[in-house]
Amino acid sequence: MTKYSKVFLDLCASITDKRPRTVIEHILKHGQITTDELKTLYGYNHPPRAARDARERGVPLKTIRVTGPDGRKIAAYCFEDMGNIRFRCFDGRTGLSKAIKDKLVAQYGCRCFIYLEEMEYRDLQIDHRIPYEIAGEADELHVEDFMLLCASANRAKSWSCEHCENWKTAKDRTLCLTCYWAFPESCRHVVMRQVRRLDLIWQGAEISAYEHLKENAQSAGKNMPDFVKEILAKVVNL
Numbered sequence: 001m002t003k004y005s006k007v008f009l010d011l012c013a014s015i016t017d018k019r020p021r022t023v024i025e026h027i028l029k030h031g032q033i034t035t036d037e038l039k040t041l042y043g044y045n046h047p048p049r050a051a052r053d054a055r056e057r058g059v060p061l062k063t064i065r066v067t068g069p070d071g072r073k074i075a076a077y078c079f080e081d082m083g084n085i086r087f088r089c090f091d092g093r094t095g096l097s098k099a100i101k102d103k104l105v106a107q108y109g110c111r112c113f114i115y116l117e118e119m120e121y122r123d124l125q126i127d128h129r130i131p132y133e134i135a136g137e138a139d140e141l142h143v144e145d146f147m148l149l150c151a152s153a154n155r156a157k158s159w160s161c162e163h164c165e166n167w168k169t170a171k172d173r174t175l176c177l178t179c180y181w182a183f184p185e186s187c188r189h190v191v192m193r194q195v196r197r198l199d200l201i202w203q204g205a206e207i208s209a210y211e212h213l214k215e216n217a218q219s220a221g222k223n224m225p226d227f228v229k230e231i232l233a234k235v236v237n238l
Contacts, residue, residue: 004079011058011059012059015054015057019053020050020059022042023059027061027077027079032066033076033077033078034066034068034076034077035047036074038050046155046158049155049162052132060079060080061078062077063077064078100141101124103143104148105124108148111124111148112149112150113147113149113153113184114147114153114156114181114199115150115199115201116201118203119150123150124150126148127149127154128146129144129145129146129147130173130176130182134173135176157181166191166192175189175192180197200228213228
């Protein structure tokens, strides 16, 4: 069994989120974890995201190819060569996330940055505005480099970013700065596509207004997005 340094084991022990911890504990026990195991044993339908979670928290993983149960080659994750790695305390986001999360809540309120939905503190997740795989981790972290997302928005952002051409090729952080998924309030594109996007949530007393809109849209034979866009166009005289 591979022997790991105390610094590395302390880093692993400090990670308590379920998904990255699942990856870490399986590798510590078995030496690697395959995409098939992440799906069949743990129910994660998007294994690369689970591996990414571990990497973002400072755990160095490499992707290898192994033979799957059906004889085909599949991806697996294992730790990088420990001899070539130097760890620093609270590598990645571990240990700093709560302090940054508290600052974000104090500045913007306890709400999702994408859907603007007010939520319980525990239901919000901290995420890099610019993906870790593109920008890496700065020596000094600033609160404005992060955002709070609900689980649904976080999954949607992860899927969109990982399918973006900038993610796959150029990895140009300046392109991310003008993307909807990093700065929805001032975006110029959505994952390199010249479209504009607005997500709306009706909560609490606003729900009655939503139901009224829905009834009117149905009476007009239109879907809600088109109906709302028509109303907005009339308001701004387009």
